[in-house]
Amino acid sequence: MADTDKTLSVAIIGAGFAGIGAAIRLRQEGITDFAIFERGDRIGGTWRDNTYPGAACDIPSRLYSYSFAPNPNWSHTYSGSDEILAYIDRMATDSGIAPHIRFGHNVTGLIYDEAAGQWTVEFEGREPVRARTVIAAPGPLSNASLPDIPGIETYEGHKIHSARWDHDYDFTGKKVAVIGTGASAVQIVPELVKTAKSVKVFQRTPGWVLPRLNRPTSGLLKQLYRTVPFAQEASRAAWFWGHESVALGVVWDTPFTRLVEQLSKANLRLQVKDPWLRRQLTPDFSAGCKRLLMTSDYYPALQADNCKLVTWPIARLAPKGIRTVEGIEHQFDAIVFATGFEVSKAGAPIPITGIGGRSLGDEWSGGAYAYRSVAVSGYPNLYFTFGPNSGPGHSSALVYMEAQINYIVEAVEKLLRLDWKALDVRPEVQARYNADIQRRLQATTWNSGCQSWYLTDDGFNATMFPGFATQYVNQLKHVDLDDYKITGYRDPSAMAPGAESAGDLVSVQ
Numbered sequence: 001m002a003d004t005d006k007t008l009s010v011a012i013i014g015a016g017f018a019g020i021g022a023a024i025r026l027r028q029e030g031i032t033d034f035a036i037f038e039r040g041d042r043i044g045g046t047w048r049d050n051t052y053p054g055a056a057c058d059i060p061s062r063l064y065s066y067s068f069a070p071n072p073n074w075s076h077t078y079s080g081s082d083e084i085l086a087y088i089d090r091m092a093t094d095s096g097i098a099p100h101i102r103f104g105h106n107v108t109g110l111i112y113d114e115a116a117g118q119w120t121v122e123f124e125g126r127e128p129v130r131a132r133t134v135i136a137a138p139g140p141l142s143n144a145s146l147p148d149i150p151g152i153e154t155y156e157g158h159k160i161h162s163a164r165w166d167h168d169y170d171f172t173g174k175k176v177a178v179i180g181t182g183a184s185a186v187q188i189v190p191e192l193v194k195t196a197k198s199v200k201v202f203q204r205t206p207g208w209v210l211p212r213l214n215r216p217t218s219g220l221l222k223q224l225y226r227t228v229p230f231a232q233e234a235s236r237a238a239w240f241w242g243h244e245s246v247a248l249g250v251v252w253d254t255p256f257t258r259l260v261e262q263l264s265k266a267n268l269r270l271q272v273k274d275p276w277l278r279r280q281l282t283p284d285f286s287a288g289c290k291r292l293l294m295t296s297d298y299y300p301a302l303q304a305d306n307c308k309l310v311t312w313p314i315a316r317l318a319p320k321g322i323r324t325v326e327g328i329e330h331q332f333d334a335i336v337f338a339t340g341f342e343v344s345k346a347g348a349p350i351p352i353t354g355i356g357g358r359s360l361g362d363e364w365s366g367g368a369y370a371y372r373s374v375a376v377s378g379y380p381n382l383y384f385t386f387g388p389n390s391g392p393g394h395s396s397a398l399v400y401m402e403a404q405i406n407y408i409v410e411a412v413e414k415l416l417r418l419d420w421k422a423l424d425v426r427p428e429v430q431a432r433y434n435a436d437i438q439r440r441l442q443a444t445t446w447n448s449g450c451q452s453w454y455l456t457d458d459g460f461n462a463t464m465f466p467g468f469a470t471q472y473v474n475q476l477k478h479v480d481l482d483d484y485k486i487t488g489y490r491d492p493s494a495m496a497p498g499a500e501s502a503g504d505l506v507s508v509q
């Protein structure tokens with residue numbers, strides 16, 4: 001039967017790590033009536049899109065993977081994008097969820113039908129679909145953005161965004177510019193200097209850099225992980241707690257923050273001999289305020305004979321290259337934009353209409369907020385992965401996403417099993433939660449005064465979670481039904497036997 005002909009139990013938006021993980025966990029709970037709607041033509045999200053040379057995770061793979069899908073075969077401490085993509089492919093195939101994926105389905109809107117307790121999922125150029133619950137997993141960094149530089153359209157050379165790499169373009173012997181010095185740029189530059197004639201790196205702000213000690217995993221160790229699963233769990237736990245300790249210096253501004261800065265400065269002194277270059281590469285904000293850069297290759301690459309760091313601000317792009325504010329025009333065959341993504345901090349990622357026609361885009365116009373990052377009052381049976389204030393500053397996104405997925409699957413399973421119409425988080429519970437989050441954020445490095453993509457233009461932090469990963473995971477351990485208004489289809493007396501405590505308080509429609 002086509003998805004359009006019936007009401008799905010669950011519609012999942014996006015087939016990245018989060019969408020795939022949610023589907024696997026649904027299936028494990030016996031829920032099979034779901035579809036994943038993906039606008040692209042293959043799964044993988046971030047790791048499908050970011051295939052630039054050097055693309056890799058900067059969290060160890062043992063932790064940058066799901067605990068319910070351990071992989072004893074990671075080749076290195078940190079994996080490259082190919083290997084991560086292969087891991088996602090394997091999860092989808094082995095779990096049997098692959099047939100549930102509908103490619104080429106760009107979701108353009110969600111509308112809640114309060115009477116029926118169903119969502120209408122709208123697509124670009126396709127018939128809509130109805131679903132009782134929706135898991136929105138469109139990814140925090142899935143829309144590549146070019147910077148707003150005057151004259152960008154006038155540049156006549158080759159323009160490449162890091163997340164839309166042009167593998168047909170041969171950089172050999174070319175004069176190349178890289179704009180941006182964030183997490184992607186520090187991976188790209190060391191690869192480009194190997195082939196390009198020259199590379200100029202345009203820096204606005206230097207980041208704090210720590211070495212990334214990447215080691216191949218020996219055959220013996222892989223064998224151990226394959227035969228003794230506990231060894232793999234222990235290794236993951238060790239990485240987890242190691243990263244938790246880093247929170248002390250990265251999430252909050254503490255004496256540990258100075259320690260991180262001293263370590264980073266020592267690394268800079270060790271790798272960069274020229275004092276002037278060192279000065280240009282020294283940040284003037286607290287470590288942790290922006291994402292720490294994990295690389296051992298970037299500083300050596302910057303000092304290669306064919307590489308130059310440019311710190312003059314860019315004035316505009318011209319037909320042949322980049323003009324900096326002091327009046328010099330740098331000419332290039334190609335410009336690489338390592339300039340990041342449109343991050344949804346204010347407004348909704350797609351138009352979403354909830355109870356009584358309320359618009360999530362309007363409600364989030366000053367900055368997004370949710371209950372425990374997953375649910376929003378007035379939008380029943382709709383759940384977000386990587387929602388507001390779920391960003392980790394110091395640990396693996398997958399640890400956070402796994403917690404979200406488990407929580408969401410528990411809520412969805414309850415709703416379907418007990419045949420409830422709607423689970424809607426109570427507004428006062430959500431307000432209390434967010435007041436607490438914003439209060440706690442005031443003490444973090446992200447709100448300490450530096451500018452970053454974590455904050456809206458008004459300085460509202462809708463992205464990061466102000467605490468340890470352990471705290472984040474613990475708050476999502478169980479769905480507390482007292483936090484929700486539960487609406488049934490029928491009279492409460494007719495509710496399924498054993499309806500759980502707060503479920504007895506159903507309101508009758």
Ligand SMILES: Cc1cc2nc3c(=O)[nH]c(=O)nc-3n(C[C@H](O)[C@H](O)[C@H](O)COP(=O)(O)OP(=O)(O)OC[C@H]3O[C@@H](n4cnc5c(N)ncnc54)[C@H](O)[C@@H]3O)c2cc1C
Binds near residue numbers: 015139
């Ligand atoms: C280069 C790079 C390196 C990173 N490295 C790390 C790291 O080392 N450690 C870490 O913790 N995190 C890292 N991240 C963050 C990373 O984004 C997350 O770890 C994770 O991959 C996000 O998974 P996701 O499923 O939420 O989103 P995505 O992987 O972005 O997947 C979202 C999917 O939804 C689809 N989609 C979006 N909108 C729609 C729509 N309207 N309709 C239909 N489909 C839609 C997209 O096409 C995409 O396939 C990195 C990010 C980048 C860009």
